[in-house]
Amino acid sequence: MTLPAIIVVDPRDSAPPDLGTLDAVVVHDRPDAVLATADADVVVVIAGDGRLPEGWLPGLLAPFADPAVGAVGPVSNDAPPAQRIELEDVDVTDTAALDAAAAAWAATHEGGAHLAPRLDRRFWAVRVSAARAVGALMTGGPLAGIELDDLCRRLAIAGFKIVVAESVYVHVAEPSPDRSAVATEEAAAEIVHLTGVAAAARRDPLLSAALIVKNEEDNLPKCLASLSGLVDEVVVYDTGSTDRTVEIARDAGARVIEGYWDDDFSRARNEAIAHCNGEWILSIDADEIATGDPAAVRCALEINWGVDVLVVQITNVLGGGASARAGLDHQGPRLLRRSRCRWRFRLHEQPYTPAGEPPMRGGRISYLRLLHTGYTDDAAAARDKVARNIRVAEEGLAELVEPDSAELVANLVNLGRSYTWAGRHDDALSCYERAIDIDAPSGYRRTALTHGFESLLAMGRLDDAEEWLGRLRDASSEGSLVPRYLDGLLRFRRGDVTGALEQLNGIDALADDDGTSRGTDFVAKVRGMAYLANGDWADAFESLMIAATSGGTPAWGPMAIAAANTTADLAVVAALVTHDTLLAACAEIVTSVPALAPAFLEALWEGFEGDPRLLGAAALLGPRLSVARALEWSARLRAVGAADRCPLRALVRASAVPAAERLRAAAVLEAAFGEQQAPSVLVRIAGELDPTDVARTGAELVELCPRVGRTVLDHLVASPA
Secondary structure (H helix, E strand, O other), X not given: OOEEEEEEEOOOOOOOOOOOOOOOEEEEOOHHHHHHHOOEEEEEEEOOOOEOOOOHHHHHHHHHHOOOEEEEEEEEOOOOOOOEOOOOOOOOOOHHHHHHHHHHHHHHOOOOEEEOOOOOOOEEEEEHHHHHHOOOOOOOHHHOOOHHHHHHHHHHHOOOEEEEEEEEEEEOOOOOHHHHOXXXXXXXXXXXXXXXXXXXXXXXXXXXXXXXXXXXXXXHHHHHHHOOOOOOEEEEEXXXXXXXXHHHHHHOOOEEEEOOOOOOXXXXXXXXXXXXXXOEEEEOOOOEEEEEOHHHHHHHHHHOOOOOEEEEEXXXXXXXXXXXXXXXXXXXXXXXXXXXXXXXXXXXXXXXXXXXXXXXXXXXXXXXXXXXXXXXXHHHHHHOHHHHHHHHHHHHHHOOOOOOHHHHHHHHHHHHHXXXXXXXHHHHHHHHHHHHOOOOOHHHHHHHHHHHHHHHHHOOOHHHHHHHHHHHHHHOOOOOOHHHHHHHHHHHHOOOHHHHHHHHOOOOOEEOOOOOEEOHHHHHHHHHHHHXXXXXXXXXXXXXXHHHOOOOOOOHHXXXXXXXXXXXXXXXXXXXXXXXXXXXXXXXXXXXXXXXXXXXXXXXXXXXXXXXXXXHHHHHHHHHOXXXXXXXXXXXXXXXXXXXXXXXXXXXXXXXXXXXXXXXXXXXXXXXXXXXXXXXXXXXXXXXXOHHHHHHHHHHHHHHOHHHXXXXXXXXHHOOO
């Protein structure tokens, strides 16, 4: 017959405590020997001196009613931080008073329990089946003195809880001298201790990086370089590269597995994990860069014994080329305990623990951040990621067999997002409509409602968008600013600029209830556009400048308009242009606000003198330049051998430009560069002069270039209006 509990008194303890009257078997033996052979549900170990309160055994065993509990310890005045308490106003030398205080404590904390990373080795209890499942109590070697800490670590890793029974207070008459440390010093010492336990017990590397790749020769070197000092090994699962990806990975010391691609991200990731040796796995893509504090990350992994997956911050870089910028921030599960977790779902895969195992336990880590560039316009176009994601998401949804609600909704949202990325808003909306009708975790519902609102807005179905916004409000927390922000967008689309600003003002950073956040630049830019539409130039300029200097893509045209309507100088806007953003800035200004472009390009010349992108923008602007500006840019273009792009030539040829200005351009072109226009060209343009402007223009042309002036005047005399 299996006994409920066996109490083991370690014979190495010279002064065991008084156990009181017990209805249990008591043996004097080494705990490791008893655990190996005991026919009992629980083994209770006593390996030190302390005053045990009346009823201590039932209190210590009570937490084992939860089958997930692996080990239990009492509270004490001399124990690790998670167990330690001090009874106040008690004369500890008076045993009667001490017993009364312990009884009062037990009465007020009956049934109380909390988690701990480890337990004091002098008083503890362990579920026998759990201990044996993880290898029981290992002794000797590097584990000498920390055997119980190691057992707690292995139990926690396997999914069992390490619990403190709050109602059982064990008093130690002579506490350890190091228990008087202040809280901050004590916390630091505990971290050092836990790290040491993990290092002594570990047989495998701490952290492996697992990548799945295909044709990543451009991205892979930067990714691998970012892992230096963070991971112990890198495993690369290649799905069929035809470039130098495999060679680059091997040269960097990675273990390369030459595999295949079957439109299933989870299968490929799990294959990579299967070749890893680390206790933890960092799942990272070649188009991501790891940033943060490697030492702090490794320390966190060492001491997080009771966690299976950690989410990290991921910043998605959006846009393309010079306009690429930090976009959405979200939290993603990327650090997985290898012994507990694997991936599922073909697209936007998620970690899980196999059926029959303890539930997966998660946490967050702030010391690691991934910068993801795979969804810039350039990267997505180069790899046709949009089409690929649609195909994979469609296959993932089609192959589901009797899925649970969360699995079905996750796949619908994945497919909807892929359709949205491709601009297929009708198809995306169909997915989101199906998703919100399913009883699933609230996070999925909020995601579907948010994306559905955005699809409706893109299709111009504003009334339907308002209805979805109402549903999102109901599904969101009171503190979420996302519904308010989306309401501002909706009002702006309806032309209610004042109402839009009422909603948008006061929102700085934007975070939803599920860990996705947008930075200051995101909201500031939208607010700036609303101010611009309302003619609030100063506020528009301030908001757009905040957006431009907070990591977002500058709105060059709107900023120039706002600056031109305030006391701000266009040079302030031009000063924000960098080498990487020069082309985008020039293109936007020249095409969207050509009237402001001449002054803007001139302001850029000081910082980018001779840059062909700037010269090209001026050439495109040619007919819109004044003759004086055209002369300056013509000289600059001719100096680099680009006379064919001369703005003065463009002015002469531009039929939409007033005849007097075209003739001035011809005169300056000849006077400055000796480039003559045929008399027939000059005569034809002169024929378009306004009669009231003939005398003044003729005199001006003679002064600028006598030949041009005489040709025009001779024609006008010979052919009077």
